[in-house]
Amino acid sequence: MSNVIPIRVSNNRVLKQIETQKPAMATTVPLLRNAYLNYHAHKGHPAALVPLTLTEAERNALYDIYQGETQKYEVKWIGKFRNAPNQTYCPLCGSPNPSQLEHYLPRAHYPEFTLLSWNLVPTCAICNPKRGHHAHAPMEEMTLVHPYYEEMLFTQNLFSVLIVPPFSAVSFVPVTCPGPFSQKIIRRLERQIEICFDKEKLNRWLANKLWKEMHAELSGIATQKDAMAKIVNKLKIYQKTTGSNSWDSIFFRGLIADDNAVQWLCNTPSDILY
Numbered sequence: 642m643s644n645v646i647p648i649r650v651s652n653n654r655v656l657k658q659i660e661t662q663k664p665a666m667a668t669t670v671p672l673l674r675n676a677y678l679n680y681h682a683h684k685g686h687p688a689a690l691v692p693l694t695l696t697e698a699e700r701n702a703l704y705d706i707y708q709g710e711t712q713k714y715e716v717k718w719i720g721k722f723r724n725a726p727n728q729t730y731c732p733l734c735g736s737p738n739p740s741q742l743e744h745y746l747p748r749a750h751y752p753e754f755t756l757l758s759w760n761l762v763p764t765c766a767i768c769n770p771k772r773g774h775h776a777h778a779p780m781e782e783m784t785l786v787h788p789y790y791e792e793m794l795f796t797q798n799l800f801s802v803l804i805v806p807p808f809s810a811v812s813f814v815p816v817t818c819p820g821p822f823s824q825k826i827i828r829r830l831e832r833q834i835e836i837c838f839d840k841e842k843l844n845r846w847l848a849n850k851l852w853k854e855m856h857a858e859l860s861g862i863a864t865q866k867d868a869m870a871k872i873v874n875k876l877k878i879y880q881k882t883t884g885s886n887s888w889d890s891i892f893f894r895g896l897i898a899d900d901n902a903v904q905w906l907c908n909t910p911s912d913i914l915y
């Protein structure tokens with residue numbers, strides 16, 4: 642299970658550093674401490690968190706630490722993590738190789754969580770600009786899945802793909818899994834697809850890489866049963882190494898659900914020109 646673990650850091654210690662090293666922030670720190678406790682109690686849920694009204698100077702002070710003063714305030718993990726999030730896939734959209742560290746609740750709306758480790762999640766360069774400030778959703782059914790608080794991101798199959806023929810010029814549409822989810826969760830997952838998934842890139846990745854690789858592997862296999870066994874095995878491997886909802890995992894999940902696609906891959910010579 643490729644789970645995202647929040648960075649182990651004492652947020653309280655960071656606040657103490659700020660309190661002693663930035664006298665102008667002395668009255669702000671207790672507000673931040675309280676906001677942190679609220680964040681944790683409500684699992685980063687924007688519907689339950691009223692943003693603090695910080696002055697520009699207070700916002701800038703926090704941002705300066707985030708950007709450049711990480712060493713001084715014992716938050717050097719931010720700089721390190723920002724450049725190497727140490728994840729195999731983006732927890733928000735499933736794309737491979739996340740390369741950034743981002744604020745789950747955007748800094749523009751919640752400057753008080755600029756340095757809070759629970760609010761800093763690894764993400765990819767694809768969905769980060771797409772998400773923009775959309776993560777600031779006041780209604781519960783519109784919140785994105787939080788990688789640190791919502792286990793379902795790793796323990797449940799949330800997403801799959803529909804395989805759209807013609808198979809010689811195949812395309813893919815990301816969808817939510819039928820799973821035992823409430824309507825509310827389904828709406829949230831649909832919104833996650835809408836906001837986080839770069840559908841064109843996902844399509845290219847699946848069509849040019851996984852589809853062709855599977856075609857080469859399955860072409861000529863005599864029985865659907867043998868082909869399916871191979872696909873199920875692939876899904877197991879990817880679920881284990883990249884997580885249940887990586888682009889690889891959702892591809893194989895979609896393939897398992899589509900007999901026609903599997904049949905086509907088995908029966909069509911793999912040297913056809915796509």
Ligand SMILES: [Zn+2]
Pocket residue numbers: 731732733734735736764765766767768769837
């Ligand atoms: Zn992403």
